[in-house]
Amino acid sequence: MTLRATNVYQRLVLKQYDLRPPSRLYHLEPIGVGTPYTESLTSYISRLAEAHCLTTGHLFAKELAPAADKKYLFPNSKKNRSSLSTSFYPATPGLVSCGSTAEDWVQVIERLTLRTDLRHLTMLRWRNIFAQGTSSRPNRAWCSACLREQKEGGKIVYEHLLWMQKHVQVCHLHRRPLSTHCPHCGKQLRPLSDRSRAGHCSSCGNWLGTEGRENRQESPNDGLTEKQLVAAEQVGHLIARAPYLPSDPDKESLFSAIWKCVDECAGGYIPGFARHFGINQITVSLWRLRNYIPMFDSLLMITKGLGVSLLDFITDKNLFGRDDVKATTSLIRIKAGRTIVRRKPVDLRQAFLKMLEEDPPPSLDGAARQLGYMSTHSLKKYHPDISQLVTERYEAYIEQEKTKRPETFDDSETVRRSLELAKAQYPPPSLHSIAIAHGFKSTWHLMTRFPDLCREIQELRNSYEAAREDKNQETLKLALTEEPPPSIYEVAIRLGYRGQSGLEQRYPTLSKQITVRYRQSKKVEVQTLRKTLEAALREKEPQSMRAVAKRVGYNPYYLKTMFPALCKAISARCKRHKQEKSILRKKGERRLVRRTAVKLIAKGIYPSADRVKKELGVTLSLRLEDLCTTLQEIRREFNVSRRLKPGT
Numbered sequence: 001m002t003l004r005a006t007n008v009y010q011r012l013v014l015k016q017y018d019l020r021p022p023s024r025l026y027h028l029e030p031i032g033v034g035t036p037y038t039e040s041l042t043s044y045i046s047r048l049a050e051a052h053c054l055t056t057g058h059l060f061a062k063e064l065a066p067a068a069d070k071k072y073l074f075p076n077s078k079k080n081r082s083s084l085s086t087s088f089y090p091a092t093p094g095l096v097s098c099g100s101t102a103e104d105w106v107q108v109i110e111r112l113t114l115r116t117d118l119r120h121l122t123m124l125r126w127r128n129i130f131a132q133g134t135s136s137r138p139n140r141a142w143c144s145a146c147l148r149e150q151k152e153g154g155k156i157v158y159e160h161l162l163w164m165q166k167h168v169q170v171c172h173l174h175r176r177p178l179s180t181h182c183p184h185c186g187k188q189l190r191p192l193s194d195r196s197r198a199g200h201c202s203s204c205g206n207w208l209g210t211e212g213r214e215n216r217q218e219s220p221n222d223g224l225t226e227k228q229l230v231a232a233e234q235v236g237h238l239i240a241r242a243p244y245l246p247s248d249p250d251k252e253s254l255f256s257a258i259w260k261c262v263d264e265c266a267g268g269y270i271p272g273f274a275r276h277f278g279i280n281q282i283t284v285s286l287w288r289l290r291n292y293i294p295m296f297d298s299l300l301m302i303t304k305g306l307g308v309s310l311l312d313f314i315t316d317k318n319l320f321g322r323d324d325v326k327a328t329t330s331l332i333r334i335k336a337g338r339t340i341v342r343r344k345p346v347d348l349r350q351a352f353l354k355m356l357e358e359d360p361p362p363s364l365d366g367a368a369r370q371l372g373y374m375s376t377h378s379l380k381k382y383h384p385d386i387s388q389l390v391t392e393r394y395e396a397y398i399e400q401e402k403t404k405r406p407e408t409f410d411d412s413e414t415v416r417r418s419l420e421l422a423k424a425q426y427p428p429p430s431l432h433s434i435a436i437a438h439g440f441k442s443t444w445h446l447m448t449r450f451p452d453l454c455r456e457i458q459e460l461r462n463s464y465e466a467a468r469e470d471k472n473q474e475t476l477k478l479a480l481t482e483e484p485p486p487s488i489y490e491v492a493i494r495l496g497y498r499g500q501s502g503l504e505q506r507y508p509t510l511s512k513q514i515t516v517r518y519r520q521s522k523k524v525e526v527q528t529l530r531k532t533l534e535a536a537l538r539e540k541e542p543q544s545m546r547a548v549a550k551r552v553g554y555n556p557y558y559l560k561t562m563f564p565a566l567c568k569a570i571s572a573r574c575k576r577h578k579q580e581k582s583i584l585r586k587k588g589e590r591r592l593v594r595r596t597a598v599k600l601i602a603k604g605i606y607p608s609a610d611r612v613k614k615e616l617g618v619t620l621s622l623r624l625e626d627l628c629t630t631l632q633e634i635r636r637e638f639n640v641s642r643r644l645k646p647g648t
Contacts, residue, residue, distance in 0.1 A: 023114040025063065026051050031158050033120050034243050036236030037173075040096045041106065041121040043159040046196045048113070057194030068108050092192040096164045097136040098127035117243070121161060125242035128251045129314060130296060136164055140189040140202075141178040143171035147199045147209035157199040164191065165235050167296045172232040183210050231300055234310040241311055249314050255290050257313055261302060264320050264329040266336040276336035277301050305332065331493055345382070352379070352386050361393040412449060414438070419446070419453040427468075428460040472503075476510040485521040488514045526562065529554070533566040542577040545570050582621075589622050590630050597634045606640065607631055 028048050031039040049059035094101030102122040110118050119125070123135050141163045150157045162168055163178055170177050181188055184206040193202040201208055262284070266273035274281040279298050286292040303310045307328050312319055319325055348371065355367050367390055368376045380387045415438050422429050431443040431454055440446065447454050472495055479491045488511050492500040504511040529552065536548045545567055549556035560567045596615050597607035605611060609627050613620065620627065635641075 024112045027113055030121055036240045038161045038239050039158045040161040040164050042095055042192045043198050044121055046198050056196040093136045093138050096122045098123040098130050120243045137166040140191050141180050144179055144209050144211050145174040159198055162236055168232045168235050170228045170232050172229050237309055237311045265332040272336040277305050361397050363394045364391050422457055427464045479514050485517045487518045542574045544574045589620050593630055601638055
């Protein structure tokens with residue numbers, strides 16, 4: 001028997017791969033994550049439904065609602081099979097907010113799509129910063145120009161998370177107001193409905209990238225304010241930064257930043273801080289309890305005044321250590337800091353005596369400012385002995401400084417390097433400050449030894465002063481066109497002055513024009529307020545003084561100071577109106593009690609106060625004493641006694 005040759009092949013080993021289980025729904029990637037133009041969760045749900053060739057209502061009813069396992073999402077009526085048409089409709093704005101609704105549905109959709117980044121399509125990252133229910137708007141909003149650019153550029157049409165925020169009223173990209181009504185059917189649209197589709201009306205199905213008639217007639221910038229644009233930019237920064245934060249910012253860090261701001265801007269003086277930033281003083285005091293989360297508008301006013309972004313205010317722990325913020329807070333403190341400090345006479349005298357030990361000694365004017373006084377009058381009046389000692393000590397120090405001679409001078413090479421460095425600085429320092437820094441009492445030594453360098457520095461200094469002069473004049477001229485007109489003090493603070501006197505001396509004509517315009521605007525404002533208060537007295541439904549003040553945007557205490565007679569008349573009219581309504585209400589309730597008591601008597605039941613209230617089933621505003629008096633009169637009228645009541 002012949003043996004055949006056989007081929008021996010190498011053994012083939014097959015690798016086993018661990019495959020992830022497939023997702024129930026498409027692993028659809030969200031758009032714009034990490035940018036201000038991040039897609040909203042409602043838009044993502046609409047695109048997810050479109051990818052499965054379903055309507056949003058069917059996707060919600062067949063997949064999302066069963067996965068959520070919430071019984072209230074399944075309608076009992078057979079006629080209405082849509083989960084979005086149940087009581088869940090009012091909760092749809094919460095899908096993109098920072099509350100529990102958004103948290104629950106993000107988990108459901110991530111479980112069905114096997115994605116882990118869908119929480120960035122909501123405001124969940126800022127849940128400790130914004131109060132629940134205060135961030136998202138109740139209706140849909142969009143920028144028709146953005147939708148049109150997406151469609152014409154061949155991109156995927158989607159709707160931004162930024163548009164769904166209540167505080168965003170404009171598109172900062174195109175600088176135009178957001179649309180809230182369909183240009184075709186004129187209806188307001190819900191954030192999510194049965195026929196939601198990105199870029200299309202859920203009611204009529206038409207394209208939302210077209211402008212309505214009212215938008216065509218107006219300029220895109222009509223009605224825009226700087227506050228609206230700043231709010232849109234600030235919220236956009238928060239949305240863009242959310243994916244890159246290591247953890248959610250906590251509430252404690254926000255309150256710490258606020259109180260650090262109060263300390264730096266006003267020295268811990270709450271009334272001055274509240275007055276400067278235009279926030280209610282009681283509101284700022286409530287923040288100290290750390291239970292009352294600040295509203296977005298209040299945070300926006302604080303960050304605008306500091307010249308920083310809301311993102312930095314919340315996340316940057318070293319914010320108040322920055323040079324630009326230090327310069328701003330020092331200017332704010334001049335206006336918002338405590339001007340009067342009330343101390344006990346004994347404590348004040350001890351603080352004043354301690355200033356005799358300071359080195360270098362302060363002047364009497366400086367000591368008064370340190371103690372919280374605006375002038376030295378009170379110190380001279382109540383503490384003349386210490387005031388005299390402080391003055392003599394300061395005068396002796398000044399005389400000593402005048403006769404003091406520098407022991408050593410810096411060498412020529414050091415001075416040259418200092419002058420060369422000064423050329424690269426902006427703004428360039430003055431020659432006098434450089435001379436003092438190197439031990440010289442005047443600039444003569446510098447001009448003699450380094451004439452070329454000194455001439456170049458002086459030319460740079462002159463050009464800087466000229467540019468600053470032009471900038472100051474331009475700012476003053478712009479202030480003459482601002483609405484509402486600013487005061488000369490406000491303009492001076494903007495330009496870096498400590499007060500208005502320096503500005504008035506340097507630019508007397510422009511300063512006078514600004515002052516006159518400001519006073520005229522205040523007169524017009526007072527006249528307008530007077531007319532508004534007089535109109536409030538003629539309204540059919542009297543309003544309280546607090547309600548009238550809120551409507552006109554002023555503090556009620558300010559209005560009472562400006563218009564005491566009018567405010568008193570408004571309050572008295574409101575009080576009379578409330579009393580009349582109370583009398584009418586009580587009369588009506590007495591008639592109702594009488595009818596009920598008569599019915600009980602007809603049934604043979606004794607009309608006690610408890611039985612009458614139980615029979616009525618409503619809460620009465622009548623006092624128990626008045627109710628019993630009314631029932632006693634009825635019982636006497638019908639000659640009803642407790643002995644004759646039946647057992648029932």
